Amino acid sequence: EVQLVESGGGLVQPGGSLRLSCAASGFTFSSYWMHWVRQAPGKGLVWVSQINGDGKRTSYADSVKGRLTISRDNAKNTLYLQMNSLRAEDTAVYYCARASSFTFDPWGQGTLVTVSS
Amino acid sequence: QSALTQPASVSGSPGQSITISCTGTSSDVGGYNYVSWYQQHPGKAPKLMIYDVSNRPSGVSNRFSGSKSGNTASLTISGLQAEDEADYYCSSYIGSNSYVFGTGTKVTVL
Numbered sequence: 001e002v003q004l005v006e007s008g009g010g011l012v013q014p015g016g017s018l019r020l021s022c023a024a025s026g027f028t029f030s031s032y033w034m035h036w037v038r039q040a041p042g043k044g045l046v047w048v049s050q051i052n053g054d055g056k057r058t059s060y061a062d063s064v065k066g067r068l069t070i071s072r073d074n075a076k077n078t079l080y081l082q083m084n085s086l087r088a089e090d091t092a093v094y095y096c097a098r099a100s101s102f103t104f105d106p107w108g109q110g111t112l113v114t115v116s117s
Numbered sequence: 118q119s120a121l122t123q124p125a126s127v128s129g130s131p132g133q134s135i136t137i138s139c140t141g142t143s144s145d146v147g148g149y150n151y152v153s154w155y156q157q158h159p160g161k162a163p164k165l166m167i168y169d170v171s172n173r174p175s176g177v178s179n180r181f182s183g184s185k186s187g188n189t190a191s192l193t194i195s196g197l198q199a200e201d202e203a204d205y206y207c208s209s210y211i212g213s214n215s216y217v218f219g220t221g222t223k224v225t226v227l
Binding site for chain 1: 118120149151153155157162163164165168169174206208210213214215216217218219220221
């Protein structure tokens with residue numbers, strides 16, 4: 001069974017940093033592109049970033065470029081999102097999702113990041 | 118990139134059919150046949166319902182169908198059931214390995 005489990009969320013002060021992880025199992029992790037998608041409380045889904053199978057190609061939403069960095073460790077079957085210079089507007093549930101033919105499938109359960117003083 | 122436009126809410130009685138629209142531009146919905154739809158129940162992760170405009174993943178009920186005309190994609194739910202009450206989001210590829218989601222639609226079963 002394909003499974004994605006996010007971790008690393010929590011409360012952080014404005015300007016602070018956090019690293020999210022997404023542990024993958026049940027499929028050949030290195031063969032798939034992976035996404036991060038976020039959802040602010042009570043709001044809609046927003047695509048954040050994507051990375052290819054070997055980690056050499058990445059793309060980002062304009063709103064996070066220069067502050068959030070996606071990476072992966074295929075030996076550990078783990079996807080990461082390094083979040084720096086955090087702002088209140090980064091407060092959201094962050095989901096990782098497997099990329100499959102221009103779709104997001106499946107999704108993890110999400111991890112909540114709260115940016116507040 | 119602006120979010121794709123969806124109606125905030127759509128409702129229907131059990132057994133009826135409803136359609137949710139997803140309007141974009143020629144740079145997203147109209148430019149690629151890579152529109153997908155996701156169902157999200159409260160407090161849960163989204164679930165893929167339709168991909169590549171009109172294809173259903175295995176395990177998804179055939180009551181769900183998708184289509185596209187110009188810059189607008191649509192999701193139709195036929196034979197509406199109580200379990201279909203959820204939020205629905207469309208998504209489109211926009212080139213350069215980037216994506217955009219719709220604003221989301223709350224479906225209510227009356």
